[in-house]
Amino acid sequence: MSKDLRIIGGSQPIFDAYNKVTGKTCYTGDMKLKNMLYGKLVLSTKAHARVVSIDSSEAEKLEGVVAIATPFNTSNKKYNSALRFADHDIPQTETVFSEIVRFVGDRVCAVAAIDQKVADKAAKLIRVEYEELPAVLSVEEAIEEEAVQLHDNVNNRLNDIKNQVGDVEKGFAEADHIFEDEYRTPIVSPMALENHVSIADYDEQGKLTIYSSTQNAFAVRNIISAVFNLPQSKVRIVKPTLGGAFGSKIPAVLEGPAAALSMMTHRPVKIDLTRKENLIASRTRHGSIVRLKTGVMKDGTIVAQQYNVLTNTGAYVGSAYNVIGAMSHKVFKTYKIPNMLYVGTPVLTNLPIAGAMRGYGSPQAIFAQQRQLHAISVRLEIDIVTLQRKNLIRPEDVDLEKVGNPRPLDCMERGLELFDWSVKNKWKLNKKEENNSNLRQEHRDSGRNNKRGIGFAIGCHGNGVYGAHRDFVGLRLKLNDDGTMVFESGTHDMGNSLITSQMMILAEELGLEVEDIAVVESDTDLTPWNLGDYSSRGVFVTGAACIKLAGIMREKLLLLASAMLEEAEENLQLQEGKKIISASGKEVSFADLLLYSHRELQEDVMVSTSYGSQAGRTSFGAHFAQVEVDEEQGTVRLLDYVAVHDVGQAINRLSLEGQLEGGIQMGLGYALSEKMEFDEQGRLKNSNLKKYKMFKASMMPDIKLDFIEEGEVPGPFGGKSIGECATVPVAPAIVNAVADALGFDFHCMPHDAEGLLEIVGCES
Amino acid sequence: MNNIKLKINGRIYEVKVEKNYTLLYVLRDMLDITGPKEGCGTGDCGACKVLIDGQALNACTTLAVKCEGKEIITIEGIADGPNLHPIQESFVEKGAVQCGFCTPGMVISAKALLDQNPKPTRDEIKKALNNNLCRCTGYVKIVDAIEDAAQKMRGDNHE
Numbered sequence: 001m002s003k004d005l006r007i008i009g010g011s012q013p014i015f016d017a018y019n020k021v022t023g024k025t026c027y028t029g030d031m032k033l034k035n036m037l038y039g040k041l042v043l044s045t046k047a048h049a050r051v052v053s054i055d056s057s058e059a060e061k062l063e064g065v066v067a068i069a070t071p072f073n074t075s076n077k078k079y080n081s082a083l084r085f086a087d088h089d090i091p092q093t094e095t096v097f098s099e100i101v102r103f104v105g106d107r108v109c110a111v112a113a114i115d116q117k118v119a120d121k122a123a124k125l126i127r128v129e130y131e132e133l134p135a136v137l138s139v140e141e142a143i144e145e146e147a148v149q150l151h152d153n154v155n156n157r158l159n160d161i162k163n164q165v166g167d168v169e170k171g172f173a174e175a176d177h178i179f180e181d182e183y184r185t186p187i188v189s190p191m192a193l194e195n196h197v198s199i200a201d202y203d204e205q206g207k208l209t210i211y212s213s214t215q216n217a218f219a220v221r222n223i224i225s226a227v228f229n230l231p232q233s234k235v236r237i238v239k240p241t242l243g244g245a246f247g248s249k250i251p252a253v254l255e256g257p258a259a260a261l262s263m264m265t266h267r268p269v270k271i272d273l274t275r276k277e278n279l280i281a282s283r284t285r286h287g288s289i290v291r292l293k294t295g296v297m298k299d300g301t302i303v304a305q306q307y308n309v310l311t312n313t314g315a316y317v318g319s320a321y322n323v324i325g326a327m328s329h330k331v332f333k334t335y336k337i338p339n340m341l342y343v344g345t346p347v348l349t350n351l352p353i354a355g356a357m358r359g360y361g362s363p364q365a366i367f368a369q370q371r372q373l374h375a376i377s378v379r380l381e382i383d384i385v386t387l388q389r390k391n392l393i394r395p396e397d398v399d400l401e402k403v404g405n406p407r408p409l410d411c412m413e414r415g416l417e418l419f420d421w422s423v424k425n426k427w428k429l430n431k432k433e434e435n436n437s438n439l440r441q442e443h444r445d446s447g448r449n450n451k452r453g454i455g456f457a458i459g460c461h462g463n464g465v466y467g468a469h470r471d472f473v474g475l476r477l478k479l480n481d482d483g484t485m486v487f488e489s490g491t492h493d494m495g496n497s498l499i500t501s502q503m504m505i506l507a508e509e510l511g512l513e514v515e516d517i518a519v520v521e522s523d524t525d526l527t528p529w530n531l532g533d534y535s536s537r538g539v540f541v542t543g544a545a546c547i548k549l550a551g552i553m554r555e556k557l558l559l560l561a562s563a564m565l566e567e568a569e570e571n572l573q574l575q576e577g578k579k580i581i582s583a584s585g586k587e588v589s590f591a592d593l594l595l596y597s598h599r600e601l602q603e604d605v606m607v608s609t610s611y612g613s614q615a616g617r618t619s620f621g622a623h624f625a626q627v628e629v630d631e632e633q634g635t636v637r638l639l640d641y642v643a644v645h646d647v648g649q650a651i652n653r654l655s656l657e658g659q660l661e662g663g664i665q666m667g668l669g670y671a672l673s674e675k676m677e678f679d680e681q682g683r684l685k686n687s688n689l690k691k692y693k694m695f696k697a698s699m700m701p702d703i704k705l706d707f708i709e710e711g712e713v714p715g716p717f718g719g720k721s722i723g724e725c726a727t728v729p730v731a732p733a734i735v736n737a738v739a740d741a742l743g744f745d746f747h748c749m750p751h752d753a754e755g756l757l758e759i760v761g762c763e764s
Numbered sequence: 765m766n767n768i769k770l771k772i773n774g775r776i777y778e779v780k781v782e783k784n785y786t787l788l789y790v791l792r793d794m795l796d797i798t799g800p801k802e803g804c805g806t807g808d809c810g811a812c813k814v815l816i817d818g819q820a821l822n823a824c825t826t827l828a829v830k831c832e833g834k835e836i837i838t839i840e841g842i843a844d845g846p847n848l849h850p851i852q853e854s855f856v857e858k859g860a861v862q863c864g865f866c867t868p869g870m871v872i873s874a875k876a877l878l879d880q881n882p883k884p885t886r887d888e889i890k891k892a893l894n895n896n897l898c899r900c901t902g903y904v905k906i907v908d909a910i911e912d913a914a915q916k917m918r919g920d921n922h923e
């Protein structure tokens with residue numbers, strides 16, 4: 001790693017912060033196109049039913065209603081909303097509107113009207129006649145032999161995804177102890193603060209432009225062009241600024257219904273979901289049942305581990321396989337276990353569609369992994385730190401070429417220090433010490449009914465999809481007359497500073513300031529192809545692509561300078577301040593190079609490139625929590641929190657911290673307060689933000705952060721991802737601490753344990 | 765329909781509204797003042813907060829007709845022309861902005877707090893944000909930013 005980095009590793013506010021703090025940023029929902037109509041979806045009120053008829057006569061009488069799109073007058077071509085590229089072979093089960101509705105919240109039809117009030121009113125006047133079908137509302141029901149099947153082209157129980165190393169049966173046979181546990185994780189909502197919103201604009205020339213809150217513009221273009229049978233030259237997907245996404249905006253959700261209405265009316269149509277609609281009609285995090293069997297030697301060495309996972313993927317196939325497939329890799333990364341088997345099976349149920357959410361399968365599996373390890377430490381009376389040290393993967397154990405530089409152990413060791421683990425844990429280790437009761441008083445039991453506990457967990461996540469399928473990106477960079485540049489990136493910045501990081505990398509490499517770069521973001525007609533922003537590929541893949549792009553631009557500039565200054569290229573150097581200097585002291589600015597190129601060569605200075613990811617690499621994090629549980633009140637308070645992450649090299653420290661802090665908040669909700677609850681009709685019970693409890697500012701603990709920066713080739717400057725990894729270790733760390741406090745072996749989140757606990761407040 | 769006059773960011777607007785129109789609907793849909801955001805529409809997220817006579821209130825649960833004669837300030841009215849308000853400046857510098865969807869409401873809540881309490885503790889700041897949800901930042905840098913802005917506004921930078 002170069003020591004003299006000018007920009008990389010520093011702190012750069014997100015590039016569009018000025019507009020965001022002044023209210024000037026135009027999110028999709030803020031856009032108003034000329035003649036625009038407002039759409040409203042009619043969502044199914046039944047968990048499983050055939051739509052017999054849709055009576056819209058009353059709605060049509062309403063002044064201002066312009067069109068009503070239904071399954072009977074709209075394309076019924078099946079698609080998979082989580083499609084990633086044109087030849088991605090995944091089962092197609094969805095349609096724009098559903099003739100058979102498969103969950104409460106399924107799209108039945110939609111109306112377009114001159115304003116939102118009329119559209120809302122009209123939607124209420126539409127009478128849908130249903131013929132009810134039996135519904136399966138849990139994984140267990142759905143896989144029963146005589147269970148009603150949701151689709152005719154796939155079974156409720158989708159295919160198994162398997163992954164293995166060594167011989168797990170042999171491993172279990174050798175083990176001194178075998179532990180078998182079943183863990184459950186709840187269905188939660190990604191809950192980006194901006195609801196899903198799309199505006200479709202089908203013009204008189206047959207061009208369909210869709211402005212949409214999407215993380216995956218090019219894939220959405222594939223879906224829309226297939227569903228509506230339009231050439232891709234006639235479909236343009238534009239991503240305005242995103243108000244958060246967290247995976248929920250990967251699939252096509254509203255683009256289809258908005259397009260249908262716009263094509264009927266030849267007017268722009270906006271559909272902007274309400275929070276309640278968004279909760280049921282966008283995407284959730286898969287609930288899961290993880291059966292975990294682990295074989296351990298007397299000294300704590302893990303010799304075999306087997307995962308059998310069932311995920312609740314909701315009513316349509318969507319990203320069922322993507323998520324469980326990602327999970328199948330993650331469980332192999334953290335420990336040096338010689339024999340492992342993973343079998344994951346997504347299951348269709350009559351509940352809202354599950355999809356991607358920050359962590360993409362890791363939070364579920366790693367919860368089980370880290371919870372069981374904690375339980376094993378208790379059962380075998382082996383200190384958890386010792387147990388972790390014995391089994392954690394170390395860089396010296398692995399093939400650098402294949403695995404890279406995994407640093408979970410460094411994360412743990414640094415975290416133990418920052419958290420003061422040994423002091424907090426002292427009473428346990430020195431039970432016979434005289435002052436035991438004092439320590440116990442101080443560090444464990446703060447009051448009569450209050451019990452304190454400490455716990456930690458180690459989590460991991462990937463860096464792109466290398467190995468699973470294509471993982472590349474196209475980028476373009478253009479030189480302006482004054483030496484500044486325009487960068488065209490298909491990246492979808494979700495507030496996670498992807499674009500800012502890319503600008504920093506280009507600026508570092510080309511002697512520019514970040515402000516010298518203008519950006520054109522994710523627009524299928526304007527920017528090069530992009531795979532979509534998921535799987536934490538923004539820095540590791542697209543960042544590395546920026547290094548390549550900058551290198552090509554540098555070459556081009558040096559070539560021009562060489563011709564202009566009549567100096568050999570090897571005597572020239574690109575310098576900070578948009579200039580090139582020669583060994584002999586000559587100097588030329590980028591601006592002059594551009595003018596030279598225009599004047600003498602009649603050529604624009606513009607480079608583009610593609611970069612394919614070169615390796616699969618893993619990011620790690622170790623999180624530590626101290627909690628205080630009030631048994632009488634059934635409340636948990638967070639007293640202390642430490643998180644240390646292996647990021648290779650910080651690119652933008654400010655956003656690294658921000659991503660981690662946000663990931664922690666999301667994980668805290670997962671552990672202690674968030675859960676989508678359904679009644680026996682499949683209706684969401686907590687469908688607003690009063691009842692669905694996200695962590696508030698005053699509930700947050702003080703957080704100490706640190707980063708391990710030991711480099712990861714081929715990441716840009718050695719950098720790798722944080723965004724998803726940030727949230728993975730949180731829930732197991734918290735639940736391990738609660739388990740420690742109560743001496744109770746949790747197999748689910750505490751707030752999910754039969755009303756055992758409910759969080760009401762946190763100490764800061 | 766009622767004809768009402770609203771004073772927003774120092775300017776008078778005349779609008780025709782039904783009694784049940786929320787201030788947020790009038791701002792966003794009728795007047796194109798889209799800085800305030802709708803994150804929930806039920807008074808739970810604070811993305812729609814505006815200052816009404818100096819108080820940070822949710823525009824999504826405030827009826828427009830009740831706002832006549834009051835001084836309404838939205839996020840668009842916080843900066844002094846191109847010069848950011850110290851709160852906005854600190855939000856940018858301290859990394860309190862990620863996706864930015866909660867930001868207008870957060871800045872408004874911060875403004876209401878600091879106008880009344882120029883020297884809040886961290887706990888007081890967190891409390892003042894309890895009706896503002898953020899899904900991106902974990903609030904840490906938002907609280908940092910408000911602390912920083914308070915210091916700047918008091919003029920004691922060396923504290």
Ligand code: FES
Pocket residue numbers: 801802803804805806807808809810811812813822823824825
């Ligand atoms: S939109 Fe008003 S509080 Fe959420």
Ligand code: FES
Pocket residue numbers: 193243244495860861862863864865866867897898899900901
């Ligand atoms: S910055 Fe995204 S919700 Fe707060």
